[in-house]
Amino acid sequence: MQESNWFFELLGNTFVRGLLLGLLAALIVGIRAVLHGRELKKELRKLREHLHTKLEIDSEENERRKQELLRIKQERDNLRNTVQLLNQxxxxxxxxxxxxxxxxxxxxxxxxxxxxxxxxxxxxxxxxxxxxxxxxxxxxxxxxxxxxxxxxxxxxxxxxxxxxxxxxxx
Known part of the structure; x- marks a missing residue:
């Protein structure tokens, strides 16, 4: 009983109570921070995937536009040559x-x-x-x-x- 008495006596000290309450509050804040960090990591992963998908789509669109631009330039050159031939x-x-x-x-x-x-x-x-x-x-x-x-x-x-x-x- 002396051992438990010692424990209650320690808990009866206001400094220890304040310290325990502070540690409990720090533990709660720490757990919330870890959970919030996980949420942020998930959101960051989701945003990266979204950005990657968007970049792929933009890349495909840019490639298609480049191909179309090359085709139009070639068609323009062909038409220019045809006009020159017809004029000459x-x-x-x-x-x-x-x-x-x-x-x-x-x-x-x-x-x-x-x-x-x-x-x-x-x-x-x-x-x-x-x-x-x-x-x-x-x-x-x-x-x-x-x-x-x-x-x-x-x-x-x-x-x-x-x-x-x-x-x-x-």
């Missing part, structure tokens, strides 16, 4: 020049009253020369040497000059 296509300039000449002829018909008869005579002469040229050496060259229309025009002009020189010297 042989005959394009000649067709434009034809329309310019036709417009000039229409204006001359309106402005100059004597232009129409002279023009018609000149056109008939040019058509006759073209028919002679088509039956002569030029169609033979066109059949034998396939080349671009621009090159054919150059060859035609050379042959035309030779014919004019021959007719001029006769």
């Amino acid at each position: 296509r042989p005959g394009r300039h000649e067709i434009r020049q034809y329309y310019v000449y036709q417009k000039a002829i229409d204006i001359m018909f309106e402005k100059a009253p004597g232009f129409a008869p002279a023009w018609q005579v000149t056109v008939k002469e040019a058509e006759a020369e073209m028919e002679r040229a088509e039956r002569g050496l030029i169609p033979f060259i066109k059949r034998m040497v396939p080349c671009s229309p621009a090159r054919q025009i150059e060859e035609y002009e050379k042959l035309r000059k030779k014919e004019l020189e021959q007719h001029g010297s006769n």
